[in-house]
Amino acid sequence: MKFLLVAIIMISSAIAVCQQGAENAALAIVDAHKISFTAPARHVPTDKMPDAPLLGNGDIGVAIAGAPDSLSFYIGKNDFWGVRTAAPMTVGKIQLVVPTLAGATYAATCDMRRAVWNGTFANGKYALNIRSWVDANGNHIFIEIKNTGSLPVEVSANTILGDKLIDHGGLYNPDEGKANARKVGLASALLQSNGNTMKLAPQARTVFAVALFSDVDASDPLKKAQSELSSLTQKKADGLFVAHQAWWEKFWKRSFIEIPDKVIEEHWYSTQYIMASCSRAGKIAPGLWGNWITSNNTAWHGDYHLNYNFQAPYYSPYSSNHVEISSPYYEAVNNMIPFGDTLAKQHGWKGVFLPVSMGPWGTSPEGPDSHWGQHSNAVFAALPFIWHYQYTQDTAWLRKTGYAYMREVEKFWTDYLTFENGRYVIEHDAIHEGSGGAGRSGISEDMNPILTLGLVKTLYTSMLAMSEDLGVDAALRSKWKEIIEKLSPFPTQERNGKTVFRYTEKGTAWWGDNTLGIQHIFPAGAIGLDSDPKLLEISHNMIDAMARWKDNNGSSSWYTACARVNYQPEKILAELRSMYDKHSMPNKILYFGGGGIENASPSLAINEMLLQSHEGVIRFFPCWPQNLDARFGSLRAVGAFIVSAEMKSGLVQHVTIVSEKGKPLTIVNPWKANKVQVYRNGKKAEMLSGERVRMTTSAKERIQLQPL
Template sequence: MKVFLRLPLLLIIVIQLCACQKREANPAKQIIGKHKAVFTQPPKKIPVPYSVDAPMLGNGFTGVAISGQPEKQVYYLARNDFWRLKSSFNQSFPAVLGKVEVTIPGLKDASYLVEQDLYSAKTYSKFRTDNHEVQFKTYVAANEDVMLLEINYTGEGKLSGSVNLQLPGKKEFINKPPFDLIFPAVTDRGKTEDGIYYISRAFEEDVDIPIQATCALNIIGNESNSFEISEGKPVTIVLAFSSNFKSEDCLQVVKNRVAGLNLKEIKEIESEHENWWADFWSKSYVDINDSIIEKQYYLSNYSLASFSRDKDFPPSIFGTCITKERPYWSGDYHLNYNHFAPYYGLFSSNHAELAIPCNMSILAQQERGEYYSEKVCGIKGGIMLPVGAGPLGIETTRRNELMEKHRTRWIEEGNVEDEGLFYGQKSNSSYAVVNMAMHFYTSYDKEYTEKYYPFVKGVATFWENHLTWENGRYVDYNDAIHEGTVGTVNPILALGFIPLVMQTATDMSHELGKDTDRIEKWQHILDNLSDFSYQERDGKTVFRYTEKGTAWWGNNTLGIQHIYPGGQIGLNSDPDLLEVAHNTVDVMQRWIDFNGSNSFFPAAVRVGYNPDTILVKMQKYCKNTYPNGFQLNNPHGIENYSTVPNTINEMLCMGHGGILRVFPVWPEQKDATFYNLRTYGAFLVSSELKGGKVSFVTINSEKGKTCTIKNPWPGNKVRLARNGKGSEILEGDVISFQTSVNETIKLNL
């Protein structure tokens, strides 16, 4: 310490300036800080039983959607762990907790502007009249279930307002008996002696799992719900949230939390919130010199980070922002793609932690999947899942009296088997393996491999017993490609997913040293599964959707999902097969589709489709959105949040087929940079393309796997350095080298 005290003052200042500049040189902040979600008019699609067009914010547990005119802002409140939980058709769904109404009559006819800063995850609302401006700063704290709302005023005089914490009202319910009912809930709403307002909703009657969610509100320094704002004197409103899954007496917990908060502690909460998001964004980033696509890229990951952090309760098909009770499709986890698609891009973006809730919710379905495998197909130890699922093993489409009365056609046409709604499809469990496989291959995390393996093995068990060995090949009989196409033979989706399941089971078995005696059978299926079927359309050879049955479909993207997410075709594939894949993309043109754009774009990348075309189509896709990133007039919601990040990541850095490629499907003259994209082998990869040339490649190896990479400088020798030391010379079109755990490899010309 004494040595530093003796340094010349000028030198001390220089050192401090350098330290400040180093802290400020944050590429993630510079890149992501440019992007905001901007709303210039009040949302119209709220409350609705599908995707809202409103500003959305959350912390992965609690979600908030903002609506209303300037003079009456309405904050819809929901939680991932607040469902009506009953395994029964049309009787289980994510529910609305309540809403906060902030009324300031003096803002009538004010201008409207809401901006969401993606980097800080704060929302700023600005309402201006001729005489004054009111600014709302809102965020849901990243580190605890607290929402902060600060109201500031600029202008002369003062404005009066009020805050009301409400339970859902008539607008928030669908009531169309006998099919659409309002189910009874136990509710409580009131005010404590010290001015704390609270609400509670619970489902206790005729449910499989009782549930309660609570919220409490406090206006700091006020004992009533009325307030006055003047310049330099902001009003601060705090809300706390909980459920019976998070605390034993969840109502008392939220009352105590808001009662004990003061302005100093709120500042600490805000600082921790900012640090969490800064750390989140520092895990990876891309810079592609395209403001339209880049904004959607970061808006997508912002939204998933806002929605998906509760391991036992992933968000519904519409995210955490539920604004109308009993949303479409019961807001459930639809297992014939919708539940899995939102998470496709999180692994490559180095945010696997956000995808874990999806996988955990599926592990909770294992027992039911084993039941159906044995009861419907006679396969003991297998796993076959129906289409609808909810949290904690709840089955949202289970046959009941309502289905028997109002959906008799489903039963008559064979869509219902035993108690389960399957639509004839056998691949729902295989869809579930997709994200487990991605997590496994991109991390080799032993803890999660141990958790996933029994499920993956169960799905492999189902297929090895369901397939028929016939004339030297395995055939998938009595399956369906699309919902209701019962009884088809070799649907192309299954032919893409079965190898994924068998390969994943094999590799997990090797990694864990378990069930190695079963690998021979799994490999035999891999080697002898039926080939894809083909047809002619528009003068081109394309894939046929089934060998026997449905040949084509006018929308949706099941015709290419054996490519992605099935992963059975890539840049290493046979040229003739790649040509058919190209032809199929050409003929389908499903870039903006009601179902499955999230598969179509990355499938085009996987087969090396023209990158300029992909980016042009992606710009159009990005413009076809509400300001919150949801696709226009597509009610499905969060499934489309994977489309842009996943596609861009694959274009910049691809590990498919066991070969790492940088800028594999990217316009050569379009400069781009990426940092810490995660790829197969548990590698974190960074690189830059500038002036048509790759500047460098840095690879951080987490697990010490062998790395095989397509030479970024074709025809040239490559210089390799390990942890900044040494120099090895490698050459060839494809180069391979061993890595060590936590080793940093840098490749240069």
């Protein structure tokens, strides 16, 4: 008995050490990926995505541009939208003027682990080190300036609010007099000076602080900003920085990956960094360009494009175990319900019907007619709701936040689908914007577009699980099951001697760019490794035929779709690396003809290559080259499981699964014919065998698996 107790204590201690080791590994890996900049940003200001170093706290964003003698810190805020422009607007900028640094050397890094920008600038005996950060826990921007040269340096800090130079604070209301006009209040100061200019002696340090609030944050945003700033001291600022670092440390400890290709690995971490910097629970969701708005004429209104752009940045957080990042998305979409209900009624339909272009608070920047013949926008917008429930099994969230919108989407499709010749058909739904003769607001002749078929199938499958969990709508389930069973199959065609998918059953057959031809695989989730082998074969043929490895609008979905059906892992990695090498801006955001923060999403393919849980079946390294070592920690799987594992010398090891909600667990045996020894909370438990391993779990239970 004494020996058994000692053994249990040793195993439990090993689990705790393992967890601590994983968290330390996460910090060490991201710490190695500091993004370097050797020259000022070239494309700031811009109407699209800046190529500058980026900082943010999920609400306030800062893009840093300019030469050392005139650095500019452009400020954006997710809730600062113009009424006249129907687009997010730039708040303004902070400009540091240092004449003695004209022609100075430029060296800067973005430290993702700490969410800090560090710049070092030298011009002979004149030199400055500048550190900037956006407070993770509050509405502050800090710019710390230290004289590292041997001569005094004069520094001026100018605050420009909108297009006006202000002294220490001001209120900016570009749409004054308009209904629903937004306004921001900003206060700024050098903490060691009464003015905006001071002379720094060698080794001296000063801090320029900004407090920024909108009328969404406070009824009197300027008064709030001035109050915040008046209480700031150097000591308090230092304390805020400690808390800021603690926030980011906790964030990074939630998950990690480690793979041989360090460029791809760096982009995985930059994805997490970008999304945590521009999206935060309790704040307004970011538009196309995040919170890094550097002009008042943003492309495509900087809006919420619902035919993939708004959803795409949120592809990655679920399996990366940062579900909380997606919280603003649900509020934004739920706010669209009244608009969508009204629009559906105008067309004679039930439920919600949404155009392509939407904005915060249920606004529509391009108006209700901007649907481009597409009926799939609302169901496409349902995907993050579906993923949240699948990955968290959070019934309380579903009841409060998720189900109402899902039900509205279901109402639309149950009403809109037509039943012809024993099957359900989707009529007049454009696969591409305006395809099938629809134009901006007309009727498309496209029938059974492949993406919408996938989305509708996933919608009804999800409604069954959700309604059963909530104990509601039981009378509707037989209809939903019938629709799933009798929904038209994916259309196919012959191309270059192989069967591939057709974009629609009637109408548009093929398209020369974009990736809609595989989006029924991902993000729609209608095909996976448990699908009919014939469908998987056609999926591979389709990938070969499309070959959209570098596409203006497709990178967010293409690579993950390839991984989902286990398409040539070596090819995926090689093409992913090539894309990063050729299309990455210095800040690690991908640049194509369109897109913005959506282009943080291709790294999700790595998650899918290392771990899949499609349809609730966990697979370890399902699309990973056997000759490449890799490991991951605390990735999230469907069923509310937190999963860690390693592949070393072609063997899967160190498999640990934490069950958050006590759901049944199904795993494809990573050791194939070998029996599997199960440990529950450090105690030796049952032994299982077979190609698939199934077991019950308890909430908060930690399961470890070992081959025998």
